[in-house]
Amino acid sequence: MNKLRIGVDLAHKLIQVCSSTNNKVHSNNEMTLQQFSEYLASLSPSTIIFEACASANYWHQFATSLGHNSLLISARLVMSVRQSQKTDKNDALAVLQASLLPDVHFITAKSINEQQAQSMLKLREHSVKQKVALKNQLSGLLREFNISSGRSICQFVGTIQDALENAENGFCDAFVNNNRRTKWGQILTSDIKLMWQPYKLLLKCW
Template identity: 50%
Template sequence: MYNMLTGVDLAKKEIQVCVAKSNKIVRNMPMTPTAFSNWLATQKPMTVVFEACATSNYWYQCAREYGHDARLISAKLVSNIRQNQKTDKNDAEAVLQASQLSNVNFISGKSKEQQELQSLVRMHQLSVKHKVAYGNQLCSLLLEFNIKLSPTDAGLNSAIQSILEDAENGFSAIFREALHTAWHQYLKSIELVKHYEKSVARASRASEACKNLMKIEGVGPTNAVNLYIALGCCELGVFKKARDAAACIGLTPIQHSSGGKVRLGSIGKNIRNSSLRANLVAGAMSAVNQAVKRDSRTKKDEWIKGLVERRGKRCAAVALANKTVRTAFSLLRNGTDYKAELLSA
């Protein structure tokens, strides 16, 4: 059915399309986005491989709507495969060649719902960065005048209000006006963070998959959305098993195996999506703290307590985050509901 293979190099104004049939390139030509969309609509079902980049998810969805087998491939892999100089023609041909490698790992494409959820999370993350930056700048500038204050919102508010109300502290009217403007900008950033938090919470409650994921210990709205985005597209077999998903997120020990000897090291520091792992571990740490304070209700509570006694809270939090990813993978893959296994009476 998919006897034609097409490699696509995407750009804003021009799209390079390289078509191969029976391992022979029959076309490698540029198209406008409109012409490429019309071309996809008129072609018989084929395998279309896009280099993962901006707009790749849009074209991934478009190709699937027209009945094609659409896939995304790593831009780094394409760069390593590309021969000769970097041109659109060579890039499209490299996409085609990289997709034919044995055991190539394709990137999971996102649905429109997942793209919307991801956008909400990114907006929230950026608003948090802006809030922290505004607060740090205010604290640092005031410290230059030997004004020491607490970095909390209440401490910052108390110090700035005191400065603005004290007419005898020697500050000029221009500086007071600028400080007042900066303070209101900081307050607006706080309101923006709260607004995006509510938006993420509403969106997660509106998604059945996210609602189910939030039943897992240590998974709130943000972690539910992140897990759904990272693991929600399983139809192409991006992750064959749950351990692969946990390893991709960076929650399994790094292997240093050679000569038939398996050596497992520590959890790696350098991973692609550090914010996802950080959020999962933070949520797991919250669940660990709650589990050690109360009587065990489930078998997972007993497992957490035993792990805390043997290895400490930090190790237990990472282990719980690992288990959370594996559980989420199983729920999304099998379409089942999460139910914690209660202790027998």
């Protein structure tokens, strides 16, 4: 019995599904996410090829849990194989065709734990960039009052504390209290330990 082989072009709301048996295409249909879930659940174990994209790991995990042989293929390879204009049908067909190339290299899918780890690390990188941007902005504001700060974060935090507490700077109470609540205060409460929080959470995922 020939095993079903399916090329899938994933999208946000609709999924294009191109199926074949013995290298012969017999359907290329559009499905909603719910329809595609039910379709996978109704199939006997088959080979499902997904173009690597944002939701590919989720669908890989779902298909694998149903007993299918799930594979991820490079979007760049799919693009090079596609012979006609870019449409969902042509993309799904190209996914299928690309998977049949000799010596094709499939992409290693991520587990849900690996996805969580990646998400937390990306959020940490974003937090670091925000902290650097905030420090640079505050440095500029301090210079407007002729206040210079050290380069290290500890020296910088100390400079802000001294600036807000030093009566000789002539800052009024409203200015001091407001800046403690807003951006000036954020750099003080943004403890460096928070930078490492994702790693603590990551350890709990494994």
